[in-house]
Amino acid sequence: MGSTSPTLVKHRKVFYIPGYDPFPPRRYRELFRKESAAQAAISGYRIEMLGALEGAAFGWRVQAEIEGHVTESEFEVLVWSDIVQNSFHASILLTYAALIRTAWIYISTGALWRLMRLRKGPVIAALFPVVALLLQAAIACAIGFLGWLVVDALLSTIWNNPLAVGLVATGGAFLLAWQTLRLFKKHDGRIFAHYLMHDFAHTASQYGAYPTALTTRLKRFEGAIAGALVSDVDEVLVVGHSSGAHLAVTVLAALIREGHIPTGGPKLAFLSLGQVVPMVSFLPRAHALRRDLKYLSTSDLTWVDVTAPGDGCSFSLCDPVGVSGQGTPQKKWPLVFSAAFTKSLSPERWCALRWRFFRLHFQYLCAFDRPRDYDYFQITAGPRALADRYEGRPASRSRIDHTVSRYTCTEP
Secondary structure (H helix, E strand, O other): OOOOOOOEOOEEEEEEEOOOOOOOOHHHHHHHHHHHHHHHHHHOOEEEEEEEOOOOOOEEEEEEEEOOEEEEEEEEEOOOHHHHHHHOOOOHHHHHHHHHHHHHHHHHOOHHHHHHOOOHHHHHHHHHHHHHHHHHHHHHHHHHHHHHHHHHHHHHHHOOOHHHHHHHHHHHHHHHHHHHHHHHHHOHHHHOHHHHHHHHHHHHOOOOOOOHHHHHHHHHHHHHHHHHOOOOOOEEEEEEEOHHHHHHHHHHHHHHHOOOOOOOOOEEEEEEEOOOOHHHHOOOOOHHHHHHHHHHHOOOOEEEEEEOOOOOOOOOOEOHHHHOOOOOOOOOOOEEEEOOHHHHOOHHHHHHHOOOHHHHHOHHHOOOOOOOOOOHHHHHHOOEOHHHHOOOOOOOOOOEOOOOOOOOOOOO
16 A cells, blocks of 8 residues: 555545436536635635546546645546436336335335434435325326316216216326326426435345446446556545445455555545445345445555535444444444534535535535535645545544444355
8 A cells, every 4th residue: 555654645546436426427527626716715725627637537637735735636537427327217107116116125124224223314315205206196196186077077068978078087187197297207306306216226226236237337447446556646545425435445345355456556545425335235135345344444545434414415424334234353444524514614604505405415525614624625636645634533423333234244
């Protein structure tokens, strides 16, 4: 992993693994451009976007002057949005079928009750699409029934054939209900019911095992990071956000296990943000993920896990290794602490954001107007390596690190 002495980072390679996101990766570049400028103005340092990466990889280059030192960083987004898009069901009926199957998986395995013992926020987020879609179905049925009453009453006055009237009214009711469901789906960008349902359905589709397409993509991610570890940089930093956190765990465990970490090479570090690891690791067939959690927790890389109680979409201050039953006497990582949204955001800013749950889930990648010791832009573009930045920092005392998962085995 390189020297353990403090390292002044002049060149850094950052790999960002997004969560379950169907949108093109350029949104992350624009988010970084906007929010880094805002944080630099607040914190009094300089950060400048230099342009895109060369070649096929999507990313951007950054130069920052922080604490009197100039650092250049390359950011590369490890893309799996195409897999996300392919997991979306165009059919409304298939979405409702996925709802039934996903609910059954989490309830029948006991995972739902175990997750509720951790944090209520992400469980509520998981139940939201179920409740929302069922409510939409109820509204559609109610509108269809009202339509049936109206059509039946109108046709009965002009058509003396009860059977035919009933068939036409029933057909009209089904059509009206179906159009109502289509209208709900069309405006899902405001509700996120279909989006979240696809997210949880994809997570649970193999009872915690990775789908084949995703396993293949993770091997490509591993190759990209392995290439950076033999390049002329001082630190290779992997950032996993939301669902991207557990994908990063698997990729990094494979890198180390397969001997891709050169002696004397760049420092390797892992920053997990807003993780939802228990949504996967608590499922019965998540053997590989649990094995990787245990392995990574005893490795020599630096792993810092940042969440916040204000983020209702993450398992805040839940040690993903400990709650998954993978803690051992040799466990070193992760260092778990809070980004403390209620303290690092001004009361005015917090008031404006506190009910915007999905926006808060991305706050880790954004500017804080009252920054504390978590600053995404200093971590990813500043002169201090992650290991040096948080050396000696204690973990949050309120973290949950005891076993909660029913399933702890690491082999089928």
